[in-house]
Amino acid sequence: MISDHAEYEELVPAYVLGVADPEEVRKLREHLRGCDACTRLTGRLQRAASLLPLELEPAEAPADLRERLLRAAAEEAGTDSRSKPVIPLPKRPPRAPRRLLPAVRRATALAVAAAFALGLGAGLGTRLIPPAASEARYTLQGTGAMAGAEGRVADLRSDGVTVVWFSGLPQPAPGHVDELWLIPRQGQPQAAAVFVPNAGGSQVVLLPRSVAGLKALAVTEEPGPNGSSQPTQQPQLIGSIS
Amino acid sequence: MSGEGREADTRLVADLAVGDVAALAALYDRYGALAYALAMRVVGDPGKAEDVVQEAFLNVWRKAGTFDPARGSLRSWLLATVRNRAVDSLRGRAGRERGELGLEEILELPASPAHDPWAEVSRAFERDAVREALDRLPSEQRQSVELAYYAGYTYREIAESERVPLSTVKGRMRLALEKLHSYLAGKGLHDDL
Numbered sequence: 052m053i054s055d056h057a058e059y060e061e062l063v064p065a066y067v068l069g070v071a072d073p074e075e076v077r078k079l080r081e082h083l084r085g086c087d088a089c090t091r092l093t094g095r096l097q098r099a100a101s102l103l104p105l106e107l108e109p110a111e112a113p114a115d116l117r118e119r120l121l122r123a124a125a126e127e128a129g130t131d132s133r134s135k136p137v138i139p140l141p142k143r144p145p146r147a148p149r150r151l152l153p154a155v156r157r158a159t160a161l162a163v164a165a166a167f168a169l170g171l172g173a174g175l176g177t178r179l180i181p182p183a184a185s186e187a188r189y190t191l192q193g194t195g196a197m198a199g200a201e202g203r204v205a206d207l208r209s210d211g212v213t214v215v216w217f218s219g220l221p222q223p224a225p226g227h228v229d230e231l232w233l234i235p236r237q238g239q240p241q242a243a244a245v246f247v248p249n250a251g252g253s254q255v256v257l258l259p260r261s262v263a264g265l266k267a268l269a270v271t272e273e274p275g276p277n278g279s280s281q282p283t284q285q286p287q288l289i290g291s292i293s
Numbered sequence: 294m295s296g297e298g299r300e301a302d303t304r305l306v307a308d309l310a311v312g313d314v315a316a317l318a319a320l321y322d323r324y325g326a327l328a329y330a331l332a333m334r335v336v337g338d339p340g341k342a343e344d345v346v347q348e349a350f351l352n353v354w355r356k357a358g359t360f361d362p363a364r365g366s367l368r369s370w371l372l373a374t375v376r377n378r379a380v381d382s383l384r385g386r387a388g389r390e391r392g393e394l395g396l397e398e399i400l401e402l403p404a405s406p407a408h409d410p411w412a413e414v415s416r417a418f419e420r421d422a423v424r425e426a427l428d429r430l431p432s433e434q435r436q437s438v439e440l441a442y443y444a445g446y447t448y449r450e451i452a453e454s455e456r457v458p459l460s461t462v463k464g465r466m467r468l469a470l471e472k473l474h475s476y477l478a479g480k481g482l483h484d485d486l
Contacts, residue, residue: 064466065448068441069377096467099474101369102482103442104376106423109326109416110333113343117321120347124314124354218315250304253315 056082059089067097191268191290196221200252200288202270206262213258215268217288220248223272230278231256232286234267243268245278265292302367309357317354324368325350328375335379335443345382349374380445419482426476434469437462 059082065071066079083090191202200219207213215231223229228247232240248254262268269286273279305323308316328349332342353360353371360370427435433455440446446454452462 061463061467064463064470065441067470068438068466069373069380070441070445070447072447095474096470099470099477100442101365101373102419102423102473102477103438104327104331104334104372105416105419106427107327107330107334108420110330112325112329112346113339116329116343116346117318117325119343120321120350121314121318123347123351124317127351127355128312128314249308249311249313249316251308251313251315251319253313 056086056089059086060092063089063093063096067093067100187263189262189268189290189292191215191217191270191288193219193288195285195287196272197270197287202268202288202290204262204268204290204292206292208261208263211259211261213260213262215256215258216253217246217248217256217270218253220252220254220288222252223247223275226275227272228275228278229254229270230273230282231258232269232271232282233262233265234269236264236266240269240282242278242280245273245275247275262292267291306357306360306367309354310360312354317350320353320367320371321350324371327368328371331372331375332379335376336383341382342379345375345379349378352378376442380443384445422477422480422482423473426473426480429476430469430472434465434472437465438469438473441466 059079062071062075062079066076071079079089083093187206187208189204189206191204193200197220200217200221203216203218205214205216217229220229228245230245231243233243234240243258244256246254246256268290269282270288271279271282271284271286273283305316305319309320325346328346329342332345332349333339336342336345349371352374353367360367430438436455437451440451440454448459448462448466451466452459455462
């Protein structure tokens with residue numbers, strides 16, 4: 052039974068080092084709500100404790116740990132509605148992209164697999180899964196305002212799904228979005244999706260179709276939120292499908 | 294942490310909070326080696342350390358929406374998670390069974406809102422400073438802290454191990470942490486409340 056302030060003080064080191072028992076923790080937390088001195092003490096000691104692991108020399112983990120971690124997350128994301136590896140914003144209804152949504156759900160697992168095939172992650176250059184015979188891969192390169200950006204495309208032809216992973220994208224101007232275009236061998240560009248890169252300049256877009264037979268894929272910046280029906284500028288990020 | 298580092302963490306947490314797998318990869322690339330070193334120090338087994346690291350990163354990824362950068366750094370949160378899971382693994386118990394600090398509790402602790410000292414010095418400086426601080430402790434104080442932090446020993450277990458009264462262990466541990474705080478604050482790794 053903890054009865055006085057001194058006893059609570061004695062508990063603080065064990066608390067910040069994570070070795071107090073649950074009942075002690077519960078009582079100390081209650082005490083902290085009304086005791087400024089113990090709260091300050093806890094803050095000081097907590098900071099000291101949190102610095103302890105910095106004494107350690109970083110150790111290189113096995114190379115496949117990163118891959119396993121990201122695979123586990125991707126698998127979880129594929130069954131989790133909060134997931135964000137696939138966010139194709141529908142173009143204005145009722146055009147084709149709007150009809151993509153059920154397909155998006157059906158194809159989430161495929162998209163995740165494809166995203167990983169592209170090396171989804173901060174390393175960006177690592178191919179975690181070798182391409183299957185039914186896959187085709189392409190790269191989009193940025194120019195102009197999107198210089199340094201890249202789009203990596205995995206066309207899972209046998210499944211009728213294409214995943215495009217963008218990286219290094221600048222943030223669109225206020226009120227604008229990025230728009231992905233399918234450029235056929237003949238005829239006008241077709242709007243495929245609008246999206247906004249995340250804070251890190253990345254985004255993944257899933258298309259419920261193969262891009263086989265097209266001439267190119269391209270991205271432009273267009274007025275938001277729905278983008279444009281035809282590009283209003285020269286492609287800023289483009290790659291041929293061949 | 295410097296303003297730039299704090300901003301970077303804030304952006305990273307925002308991406309983690311919406312389930313961005315690429316953000317998890319960035320988090321791993323930033324802190325994975327330190328997390329693995331910590332897990333290895335505690336469990337001493339590569340396979341278990343890998344499991345601990347994977348679980349800890351996934352947990353932070355899942356709970357990133359609860360993170361408030363004004364209350365502490367992303368690194369401290371992550372490393373506390375690694376440590377707790379590693380100790381659980383070492384001692385064969387479920388998380389929280391012994392009232393260890395969890396993510397939420399860590400974040401509830403007071404922290405300096407304006408100045409996180411970590412990122413203002415290099416990793417090497419940080420490492421040297423913490424090692425110096427530990428080296429300056431009397432061996433019995435250092436031993437008490439390390440048994441608790443890296444092995445999950447309670448006051449009573451340390452008292453039995455060291456064959457000293459319980460009150461002695463409590464005093465040693467508090468003195469050690471106060472000295473660490475004071476020394477590291479002087480090195481710019483702390484700021485007083």
